[in-house]
Amino acid sequence: MHFAYPPRKSSNPPPFLPRSSRISTLRRNRLKLVAIAGLSIIFLLWLFSGSKTKASPQRIITGTPPVVIVTAFEEKAVGAEFIRNAKSNRREYAKMHGYKTHLVSSGDYDLNGSPLSWAKVPAMRHAMAKYPNARFFWYLDQNSLIMNPDLKVEDYVMSARKLEASMIKDLPVVPPDSIIKTFSHLKGDDVSFVLTQDKEGLSAGSFIIRNGDWAEFFLDTWFDPLYRSYNFQKAETHALEHIVQWHPTILSKLAIVPQRLINAYSKSSQGEQYKEEDIVVRFPGCITGSQSECEEEAKRFLPQWQKAFGLS
Amino acid sequence: MSTAFTTSPAQSHHRRRSSTSGAAPPAVGYRVNRPNNLAQGSSRLLNPSNLSPIPGTPNTGNMPLSRSPSPIPGGGWSSPGLNINSSGQSSPATASFSGPNGSNVTWESARLKSQGVSGYPSFSTQNQGFFTRHMRRISRQLPTFQVSPDQYAEKDKPGRNKWNAPMLDRVRGVVARIGRKWKIRMLIAAIILFCYLLFWLTPLGYHYRRATWLGGGQKFVIILAANVGGGVMEWKGAREWAIERDSVRNKRKYVSRWGYDLEIIDMSTKKRYAHEWRESWEKVDSIRNSFRKYPKAEWVWWLDLNTFVMEPSYSLQDHIFNNLEKHIYRDINEYNPLNISHPLKGNYLDEASQNVQGDGNPGSVNLILPQDCSGFNLGSFFVRRSDWTDRLLDIWWDPVAYEQKHMEWEHKEQDALEQLYTTQPWIRKHTAFLPQRKINSFPNGACSDNGMDPRIHYNQNDRDFLVNMAGCEWGRDCWGEMYNFRELSYYLNRNPWERFKEDLIAVIWFKLTGQKVKL
Numbered sequence: 001m002h003f004a005y006p007p008r009k010s011s012n013p014p015p016f017l018p019r020s021s022r023i024s025t026l027r028r029n030r031l032k033l034v035a036i037a038g039l040s041i042i043f044l045l046w047l048f049s050g051s052k053t054k055a056s057p058q059r060i061i062t063g064t065p066p067v068v069i070v071t072a073f074e075e076k077a078v079g080a081e082f083i084r085n086a087k088s089n090r091r092e093y094a095k096m097h098g099y100k101t102h103l104v105s106s107g108d109y110d111l112n113g114s115p116l117s118w119a120k121v122p123a124m125r126h127a128m129a130k131y132p133n134a135r136f137f138w139y140l141d142q143n144s145l146i147m148n149p150d151l152k153v154e155d156y157v158m159s160a161r162k163l164e165a166s167m168i169k170d171l172p173v174v175p176p177d178s179i180i181k182t183f184s185h186l187k188g189d190d191v192s193f194v195l196t197q198d199k200e201g202l203s204a205g206s207f208i209i210r211n212g213d214w215a216e217f218f219l220d221t222w223f224d225p226l227y228r229s230y231n232f233q234k235a236e237t238h239a240l241e242h243i244v245q246w247h248p249t250i251l252s253k254l255a256i257v258p259q260r261l262i263n264a265y266s267k268s269s270q271g272e273q274y275k276e277e278d279i280v281v282r283f284p285g286c287i288t289g290s291q292s293e294c295e296e297e298a299k300r301f302l303p304q305w306q307k308a309f310g311l312s
Numbered sequence: 313m314s315t316a317f318t319t320s321p322a323q324s325h326h327r328r329r330s331s332t333s334g335a336a337p338p339a340v341g342y343r344v345n346r347p348n349n350l351a352q353g354s355s356r357l358l359n360p361s362n363l364s365p366i367p368g369t370p371n372t373g374n375m376p377l378s379r380s381p382s383p384i385p386g387g388g389w390s391s392p393g394l395n396i397n398s399s400g401q402s403s404p405a406t407a408s409f410s411g412p413n414g415s416n417v418t419w420e421s422a423r424l425k426s427q428g429v430s431g432y433p434s435f436s437t438q439n440q441g442f443f444t445r446h447m448r449r450i451s452r453q454l455p456t457f458q459v460s461p462d463q464y465a466e467k468d469k470p471g472r473n474k475w476n477a478p479m480l481d482r483v484r485g486v487v488a489r490i491g492r493k494w495k496i497r498m499l500i501a502a503i504i505l506f507c508y509l510l511f512w513l514t515p516l517g518y519h520y521r522r523a524t525w526l527g528g529g530q531k532f533v534i535i536l537a538a539n540v541g542g543g544v545m546e547w548k549g550a551r552e553w554a555i556e557r558d559s560v561r562n563k564r565k566y567v568s569r570w571g572y573d574l575e576i577i578d579m580s581t582k583k584r585y586a587h588e589w590r591e592s593w594e595k596v597d598s599i600r601n602s603f604r605k606y607p608k609a610e611w612v613w614w615l616d617l618n619t620f621v622m623e624p625s626y627s628l629q630d631h632i633f634n635n636l637e638k639h640i641y642r643d644i645n646e647y648n649p650l651n652i653s654h655p656l657k658g659n660y661l662d663e664a665s666q667n668v669q670g671d672g673n674p675g676s677v678n679l680i681l682p683q684d685c686s687g688f689n690l691g692s693f694f695v696r697r698s699d700w701t702d703r704l705l706d707i708w709w710d711p712v713a714y715e716q717k718h719m720e721w722e723h724k725e726q727d728a729l730e731q732l733y734t735t736q737p738w739i740r741k742h743t744a745f746l747p748q749r750k751i752n753s754f755p756n757g758a759c760s761d762n763g764m765d766p767r768i769h770y771n772q773n774d775r776d777f778l779v780n781m782a783g784c785e786w787g788r789d790c791w792g793e794m795y796n797f798r799e800l801s802y803y804l805n806r807n808p809w810e811r812f813k814e815d816l817i818a819v820i821w822f823k824l825t826g827q828k829v830k831l
Binding site for chain 1: 525658659662700702703706710712713716731735737739
């Protein structure tokens with residue numbers, strides 16, 4: 001057998017080339033080892049990655065402004081003069097403490113034919129949309145005036161310590177004998193809804209809501225068209241009494257505080273009467289049809305609050 | 313010239329044994345050679361007289377030895393005619409030549425043998441053929457046979473476990489001869505086998521799939537609404553029992569495969585609702601109880617009784633939840649049989665409430681449900697544990713709403729949910745929809761007014777996950793549908809062996825013989 005000679009080598013060998021890549025510096029089996037290690041790490045990661053279900057996002061509320069004061073005015077019911085006074089009253093108060101106001105007209109919202117007093121609910125919802133970072137929303141009905149500007153709502157009512165001390169526990173929600181009673185063990189921080197009772201039951205004229213998901217749920221539920229169409233005798237107030245009694249998720253966030261804390265009345269016939277140093281005075285029953293009644297009552301308090309605010 | 317073993321023990325032959333030596337006598341003991349056993353490595357004969365002759369090899373008894381006799385381990389020489397150690401068998405009936413130790417060779421047999429040998433006067437050299445050439449290597453690996461162990465009992469004592477210890481050595485030898493590369497490959501194969509055994513044949517796999525931080529199966533609870541205790545109000549026939557049995561078994565299998573929890577709700581015990589308004593809102597209480605009972609549950613999957621998991625190999629994680637944002641749609645306009653206007657309009661609403669996608673974050677979805685041809689379908693839906701869900705379950709039934717609407721609400725809780733979704737922004741923001749066939753395919757009989765709809769009806773080519781025989785109790789055959797879907801599910805999920813048998817062998821057989829066979 002004869003095999004062909006191997007081809008002649010070139011007598012001019014090519015010059016040494018630089019290494020084309022860095023990988024060739026690694027020895028082959030080391031590369032293999034690295035690959036195996038990498039794969040096993042990936043496998044372990046996969047094994048222990050678990051099932052990933054995304055956590056529900058928690059919105060962070062920064063607390064600027066701390067409080068938003070919300071009022072829905074009915075011009076036909078109380079008169080322009082009264083409204084001007086009441087608005088400046090709230091604005092002055094807000095200015096003193098860095099609050100914001102959301103003062104609107106009841107007609108701004110489409111209530112679908114239900115009584116105008118329902119407007120307070122969308123007004124609150126509107127304020128929440130407008131000030132998503134506010135900590136508290138205080139709804140103060142149009143027939144009321146802030147009398148003591150030195151009190152800060154978030155400290156004086158809503159601080160956990162104050163709230164725990166002042167909330168009335170184990171109280172029938174609808175007097176005198178509802179079997180549904182306010183919770184007897186409730187932390188101040190868990191309270192999202194503060195309101196008062198007057199002689200007739202829950203008062204929706206002045207209440208404070210803590211901003212958050214619960215507030216949206218509560219306001220939307222309250223504003224349910226089926227409640228509005230049900231012809232509750234006292235419209236939104238009775239709807240409120242209804243949802244508070246039937247739905248524990250609402251009751252468990254609610255605290256009833258002594259009336260004069262945020263809801264003192266000018267007359268004692270319907271509730272506790274206003275005394276000096278109370279934060280607010282309200283004129284219940286002044287909205288009767290004639291515009292002058294609320295103005296009459298407000299006149300009594302005008303010099304007082306203006307003096308307290310240092311305006312006159 | 314096959315020589316019987318018993319006939320020629322006296323002629324110990326010195327040929328190397330070959331692997332072809334077949335018949336070992338009953339009393340034969342065997343041993344494995346160890347190289348250091350032997351004084352001379354070339355000869356492996358421990359006790360030549362014990363050896364059985366090899367069929368097919370020339371008997372050398374009367375022949376000139378081609379090799380010198382080998383030394384025996386006990387000392388001395390083994391040579392033909394001088395047989396120290398024999399089987400001791402004697403056959404006095406025949407005239408026999410007895411060796412000094414009573415070994416016997418019948419004259420007749422010796423004669424025959426020599427005749428036979430003379431028939432093959434072969435001169436056998438070594439290294440002829442494969443076996444002779446490789447005999448040593450082959451024979452080294454075989455046990456040696458020892459005819460009478462008692463003779464050497466004392467000597468063998470130290471190595472009593474003749475088999476075990478040398479076996480280890482042999483294994484060691486085998487391992488030593490395997491290349492490094494193959495060793496690594498075999499190690500990997502062994503690890504894979506071990507993992508397979510560990511995860512699929514022991515409960516470890518089940519626990520892996522259950523653990524919240526591994527497989528996450530505990531995060532899912534399936535609630536099956538069944539009438540387990542038997543109907544109280546309605547008579548329950550054999551078909552109803554069968555439906556229930558199949559449905560429950562189906563869910564049980566599914567749940568145990570993926571490590572979920574199954575809660576079977578006995579609807580008959582909920583009859584305390586029967587005289588109240590809240591009848592058919594039991595869903596709410598069941599879901600609430602399940603969240604309480606399974607504290608690790610994150611999602612609850614409600615299933616009606618008339619459902620069947622067609623593809624048990626789909627896990628909920630893979631099928632839906634690992635890529636939630638890809639599967640769900642939050643804009644109801646994508647499929648909107650109820651013509652709900654979306655998003656809600658209202659000058660008082662926040663941005664997310666007025667957005668078709670809500671806040672767009674899949675983490676904020678707390679309710680996932682499918683829609684059929686007539687709106688929401690609560691035959692198969694998911695609810696997540698959250699404050700939002702608590703509120704929904706609380707608000708779902710309300711006396712004022714019910715009082716006004718109960719005449720319109722034919723489907724009670726389903727209509728109530730539609731009402732809530734339509735009117736309440738906070739519900740909309742956290743509700744998402746799944747394409748119906750993802751978790752709730754309908755059989756042809758349901759929603760069939762407008763013919764088949766690829767969004768609604770089951771299609772086996774797409775391997776839909778679950779079938780809901782919705783409304784089968786109204787004029788359709790529930791059990792028939794359930795049975796068909798059960799069989800279809802088995803058929804679709806046959807293992808490879810069954811497929812091979814039924815799709816190949818049976819078909820070939822049918823083509824050849826024209827007969828259908830069941831294998």
